[in-house]
Amino acid sequence: MAVRKKKSRRTAPRTRRKTREPAWTRLSDEALLQKRFCDLRLSLRGTMVERHWKEVQKDLLSRGIRFRPHLWLSEEWFSPDGVPGIAVPFYMAHPRLMRLERLIMDEVEGGNANWLTRILRHEAAHALDNAFRLRRRKGWRKTFGPATRPYPDVYRPRPASRDYVLHLGHWYAQSHPSEDFAETFAVWLQPRARWRRDYQGWSALKKLEYVDTLMKELKGASAAVDNRERIEPLSEDTRTLAEHYRQKRARYQLDRPGAYDLRLKRIFGKRSARRRHLRASTFVRRVRPQLERLLIRRSRLHPYLVHHVLRVVIQRCRDLDLVLETSQREAKRAVLGVLERIMMDILRRDRERYAL
Structure with missing residues (x-):
């Protein structure tokens, strides 16, 4: 007797249900700026931060580090003292907010995969420092210096120095002992890193070897500080995005645009009807890309500050003819x-303002 084959039922492929975009993503820039942080209802779920953070966690696990720092959304990147976690800037939660950040501040810190991973490794170091109270160790202080040292208003890095590793750019490890440790840890954590070869003959190699020894001690260890506190969470921030950016940009404003006129007059001359010369404003505008690269590379200055000061100087050259x-x-x-003098004055004024 012939056996009838059972007809297989073809099922239609499952289609992923698209996540509905929040209504504020369709707003204009002006309307979006009027939204409050707490009303955006942002989450890191499904973002590029979540994906890359999983990779960093795998790197930690491969080194035997069991502790997992927690992440939350806030205004900027930071790891607060005493809290073994990482605050992630709000704009990393959605491409629409990243576009707004780039529009207003000229740059998105952590806006691409490579940069984001580097920042996460760096911030993970700060979180581990808090979790295991590493800065209290005598060896840590001897290797990197006291973490209690005040952060400088602005630092002048030594590009040729071999005392520090190179990771985030702008020679950031030179800015403070805590940043020196974080940068060294980030280089050490990189998978398949060849730091022994890359830093052979450098004084920074001793710092990397210290971190290597220190992390071996922490294998499988439980954190001394394991709270899940969230400092300045976005969900509790009732300010609007406009207020945030107004305050952020205000830190870079010049109180008196004409305060540096005398310096500019020493560089350039007054226009004369008898002789034809290249306008100073035209000259500065032509060399602007070179000046921007130099200023951003020399120290960890925000691009918005560099761009803003250049615009002011070009305008003053035009006004003074x-x-x-x-x-x-x-x-x-x-x-x-x-330009460096102007920006140093702005940063110093800003630090004094917030120290009051």
Whole structure:
């Protein structure tokens, strides 16, 4: 007797249900800026931060580090003292907010995969420092310096120095002992890292070897501080995005745009009807890309600050009707010095304001 084959039922492939985008994603920039942080109802679930954080966690586990720092959304990147966790800036929760951040601040810190992973490794170091109270160890202080040292208003890195590792850029390890440790840890944590070869002959190799020894001691250890506190969480922030950006940009504003006119007049001359010279504003605008690269590379200055100060200087050159009378090379060097002085004054004023 022939056996009838049972007809197989073809089932339609399951279609993923698209997550409905929040209504605020369709707002204009002006309307979005009027939204409060707490009303955005943001989450890190499904974001690029969550994906890359899983990779960093795997790296920690592969090194025998059991502790897992917690993440939460806030205004900026930071790991607060005494809390073994990492605050992630709100704009990392949605592409629409990343576009707004780039529009207003000229850059998205952690906006690409490589940069984001580097930041997460760096911040994981701060979280582990808090979790295991590493900065209290005599060896830690001897290797990196006292963590109680005040953060500088602005630091002048030594690009040729071999005392520090290179990780986030702008020679950030040179800014403070805590950042020196975080940068060293981040280099050590990289999978398949060849730090022994890459830093052979560097004084920074001793720091990497210290971190390697220290992390071996922490294998399987439980954290001394394991609270899940969230400092300045976004869900409790009732300010609008407009207020946030107004305050953020205010830190970079010039109180008196004409305060540096005398310095500019020493570099450039006054326009004369008898002689034709290149306008100073035109010259600065032409060399602006070079000046921006130099200023951002020399110290960890926010691009918005660099761009803003350059705009102000170009406008002042135009208002004063200044022209180029010296060689372009000499003038570029002198303008760079003025720009650095202006930004140092802004940062110093900002630090004094928040210290009150």
